[in-house]
Structures are given as structure tokens and as C-alpha cells.
Amino acid sequence: MESKFTQSGTAQITIDGKSYDLPILKGTSGAEVIDIRTLNKQTGKFTFDPGFTSTASTESQITFINGAEGDLRYRGYPIEQLAEKSTFLETSYLLMHGELPNTSELKQFTDTITSHTMLHDQVESFFYGFRRDAHPMAMMVGTVGALSAFYHDDLDIEEEAQRDLASHRLIAKMPTIAARAYKYSIGQPAVHPQNDLSYSENFLNMCFSVPAEKYAVNPIIADAMDKIFILHADHEQNASTSTVRLAGSSGANPYACIASGIACLWGPSHGGANEACLKMLNEIGTVDRIPEFIARAKDRNDPFRLMGFGHRVYKNYDPRARVMEKTCHAVLKELNIKNPVLDVAMALEDIALNDPYFVEKKLYPNVDFYSGIVLSALGFPTSMFTVLFALARTVGWISQWNEMLEDPNQRIGRPRQLFTGAAARDYVPASKR
Numbered sequence: 358m359e360s361k362f363t364q365s366g367t368a369q370i371t372i373d374g375k376s377y378d379l380p381i382l383k384g385t386s387g388a389e390v391i392d393i394r395t396l397n398k399q400t401g402k403f404t405f406d407p408g409f410t411s412t413a414s415t416e417s418q419i420t421f422i423n424g425a426e427g428d429l430r431y432r433g434y435p436i437e438q439l440a441e442k443s444t445f446l447e448t449s450y451l452l453m454h455g456e457l458p459n460t461s462e463l464k465q466f467t468d469t470i471t472s473h474t475m476l477h478d479q480v481e482s483f484f485y486g487f488r489r490d491a492h493p494m495a496m497m498v499g500t501v502g503a504l505s506a507f508y509h510d511d512l513d514i515e516e517e518a519q520r521d522l523a524s525h526r527l528i529a530k531m532p533t534i535a536a537r538a539y540k541y542s543i544g545q546p547a548v549h550p551q552n553d554l555s556y557s558e559n560f561l562n563m564c565f566s567v568p569a570e571k572y573a574v575n576p577i578i579a580d581a582m583d584k585i586f587i588l589h590a591d592h593e594q595n596a597s598t599s600t601v602r603l604a605g606s607s608g609a610n611p612y613a614c615i616a617s618g619i620a621c622l623w624g625p626s627h628g629g630a631n632e633a634c635l636k637m638l639n640e641i642g643t644v645d646r647i648p649e650f651i652a653r654a655k656d657r658n659d660p661f662r663l664m665g666f667g668h669r670v671y672k673n674y675d676p677r678a679r680v681m682e683k684t685c686h687a688v689l690k691e692l693n694i695k696n697p698v699l700d701v702a703m704a705l706e707d708i709a710l711n712d713p714y715f716v717e718k719k720l721y722p723n724v725d726f727y728s729g730i731v732l733s734a735l736g737f738p739t740s741m742f743t744v745l746f747a748l749a750r751t752v753g754w755i756s757q758w759n760e761m762l763e764d765p766n767q768r769i770g771r772p773r774q775l776f777t778g779a780a781a782r783d784y785v786p787a788s789k790r
């Protein structure tokens with residue numbers, strides 16, 4: 358990656374009467390940053406920013422979010438246009454290489470990914486080590502983290518060709534691993550990839566076909582699945598992407614880095630929110646119970662939060678939520694499903710968006726608010742929702758990991774702290790405590 362920021366000015370801080378200059382850096386879009394790389398050397402002090410609410414951890418050219426406007430762009434292209442006009446593999450190429458592929462580039466990329474869809478045969482016996490009732494995310498974290506035990510020719514991160522091979526293997530095998538985890542959890546045999554199917558058709562076939570019967574993928578459902586993957590593909594420096602970058606900054610192998618991202622995504626405040634949101638909507642059950650849950654969400658003494666609502670960056674509607682809602686209606690119509698939970702979700706959204714608490718705190722539906730309803734309609738159990746999020750986000754993690762390794766300014770990530778623990782003291786023998 359070629360660094361492209363410029364200096365737009367200088368910030369000055371004064372400590373004990375002494376002034377220090379810090380460059381202000383400007384990118385192509387979004388907030389400028391104060392470059393504090395020399396702060397500790399100049400002042401002996403650190404900045405303090407738990408949760409990184411005011412901290413840019415890196416320069417990046419992949420995904421841009423304008424949270425105030427509810428604007429999300431992959432390599433400059435609005436998410437709405439990509440969801441409507443692109444495919445997940447074309448968007449994956451865009452995220453990885455920075456430009457939309459031409460016809461021959463897309464065919465070559467598609468053929469490359471397709472050629473890596475199968476798993477090493479011994480991964481099959483690895484799976485049998487899990488309990489059948491293991492959470493599919495546990496199987497994902499475990500299996501992806503273990504892939505470096507099965508693939509040894511793509512672990513040298515200094516070699517671009519090996520990084521490419523690992524990147525292609527991960528994008529290609531995540532659907533196979535996700536489907537394998539699902540089949541294993543319901544006691545059905547694995548369905549192997551079919552390389553004559555598209556990426557999303559192949560995934561749906563591996564999840565929902567059985568050896569005993571013919572299965573035809575519904576093209577409208579495959580299109581919805583592909584859109585959902587596009588919506589989840591990348592999202593700037595979120596918690597799981599930052600985890601992948603931090604793991605990668607130590608030189609860890611690609612499978613270990615992506616496994617760390619899957620582990621972080623699992624949390625209910627992050628990628629686990631889609632599973633938690635559907636559980637919440639089912640718990641609410643009927644529209645007349647919504648006020649009770651809204652009151653709980655506003656009660657500072659109640660840890661309950663409206664899952665699928667709020668976002669660290671979006672202080673406006675998450676653009677992915679709008680596309681997800683449209684997709685949700687299309688899938689329910691195609692499958693002729695009347696899901697009362699959708700009525701609850703739409704009523705909840707309407708009530709919350711007119712409630713002063715949510716308006717004042719700028720809490721809007723995020724990508725996870727409708728996704729659970731549509732994934733449930735597609736036939737997935739709630740335990741698979743975050744697995745699908747991880748499947749799609751793998752290309753974003755891969756793209757950010759590669760960008761980090763190519764960044765001339767990147768070093769091993771090693772934050773400092775504000776220490777408030779015990780001052781220095783000598784050991785006291787047990788007889789004297």
C-alpha cells in the first residue's frame with residue numbers, strides 16, 4: 358500500500374508551560390487525524406482512549422464510513438450500488454485489489470476461488486472431535502485456527518504468492534466449513550462443494566441439500582444470500598478487523614489471524630448481535646409488549662439493550678439495514694412466509710425512532726436488526742447467524758490483513774496503559790501476612 362495522506366496543519370499542546378507541535382494529517386475523505394507518533398518521545402506522556410473512541414489505528418484505503426450521513430463505500434463504491442448490481446465474488450475482488458475486475462479478471466478470480474472450495478480430507482476427522490451440540494462458531498474458530506495444521510505451503514507472510522494462496526483458500530473454504538459445521542450440528546452427512554454452482558448457490562446447496570434427494574437452489578434465495586454476503590463483507594476498523602490486524606502485526610499465520618477475527622466477532626455486542634436480536638424479537642413476541650422492552654432499554658440500571666440498535670460509528674441509519682430490510686421482504690414474499698416477528702421488528706423500529714431517548718442518542722437500526730429475520734426465513738438456525746457473518750467478513754479481514762502487511766508505517770501493535778495499581782513493594786512471607 359502506498360501511503361497517501363498529506364499534512365494539513367499543526368496541532369499544539371502545552372504541558373507545564375512548554376508547547377509541542379503535532380502534525381494534522383488529511384486523507385481523501387473523513388476526519389483528519391492528529392499524528393501523535395512522537396508524543397511520548399517529546400512529552401513522556403501517552404494518550405488515553407479505552408475503546409478507541411477517538412483513535413485512528415491505521416491508514417486504510419479499503420472501506421469508508423460516514424457515520425453522520427449513514428454512508429458506506431467499499432473502495433469508493435456505495436454499498437447500495439454494490440448490493441444491487443455486483444456479486445459477492447466481484448465485490449471480494451474489489452476489496453482485495455482496489456478496482457472492479459474486468460470480465461477476464463473476474464473469471465480468473467472466480468475459477469481460482471472455485472478451485473479451492475474443498476477441505477483437506479483429514480479436516481473431516483478433525484470435525485468429529487466436536488460434540489454435536491457444539492456452537493457452530495466454536496467449530497468455526499477451532500477449524501479455521503487449525504487450518505495451518507493442514508496447509509503448510511501458504512504460511513510465509515513475507516511471500517506475496519503465499520499470502521495470495523492463503524487468502525484464496527480462506528475465501529473459498531469458509532462456506533465449506535460453515536456448511537460442514539451446520540450439517541454436523543444437525544447430524545446430517547457433509548455435502549461436498551459443487552464447482553458448477555455460483556459461490557452462494559454452492560453454499561446453500563452444501564447447507565440444505567441431502568444425498569438422498571435432488572435439490573435445486575432457488576435463484577431468488579441465492580441472490581438474497583449473495584446480497585447478504587456483500588453487506589457483511591467489510592466495515593473499516595471494527596473490533597474483529599482490528600483484532601485481525603493486531604494478530605497479523607505480530608507476524609502470525611493467516612489462519613491464526615482470521616481465527617482471531619472470528620473469535621472477536623462472536624461477541625453479542627459485535628457480530629453476535631444478529632443472533633441476540635432475533636432472540637430478543639422472539640422474546641418480545643407481540644407488538645403490545647414493545648413498550649416494556651423500550652423502557653428496559655432506556656433504564657440505566659437495566660443491562661438490557663435493544664439488540665440490532667445503535668452503533669459506534671453510525672449516528673444515522675446503517676445503510677446495510679435498509680438493504681437488509683428490502684431483502685427480508687423479498688425473501689419472505691418469495692417463500693410466502695408471514696413471520697409475525699417481522700411485524701414486531703417494524704413496529705419496534707418505528708416506536709424507537711420516535712422515542713426521544715433513541716433520537717437524542719442517535720440510536721438507529723444496524724446491519725443486525727433485520728438480518729436474523731431473513732436468515733431464519735432462509736432456513737438457518739440462530740446459531741448459524743454469526744457464522745454467516747464470519748463467512749462474509751473473511752474477505753474484509755483478508756483485505757485489511759494484506760493492507761496492514763503492505764503498509765510502510767505498520768509495526769507490531771503494542772498499546773500502553775494508565776497504571777493505577779499497587780506502587781512498588783517488597784515480598785512478605787506468608788507467616789507475616
Ligand code: SDX
Pocket residue numbers: 591592594595596625626627628630654655661662663664665666667668669670718720723724725
Ligand atoms: C456490529 O464496529 C462495527 O463496524 C461493527 C459492525 C461491523 O459491520 O463490523 O457494524 C457490526 O457490531 C453492529 C453492532 C451490533 N451490536 C448491537 O446491535 C448490540 C446493541 N448495540 C450496542 O450494544 C451499542 O450500540 C454498540 C456496542 C453497537 C455501540 O456501543 P458504543 O459505541 O460503545 O456506544 P455506547 O455503548 O457508549 O452507547 C452510547 C449510549 C449509552 O448510553 P449512556 O451511557 O450515554 O447513557 O447509548 C446507549 C448506551 O447505554 N445505547 C443503547 C444501545 N446502544 C447504545 N441503549 C439501548 N439499546 C442500545 N442498543
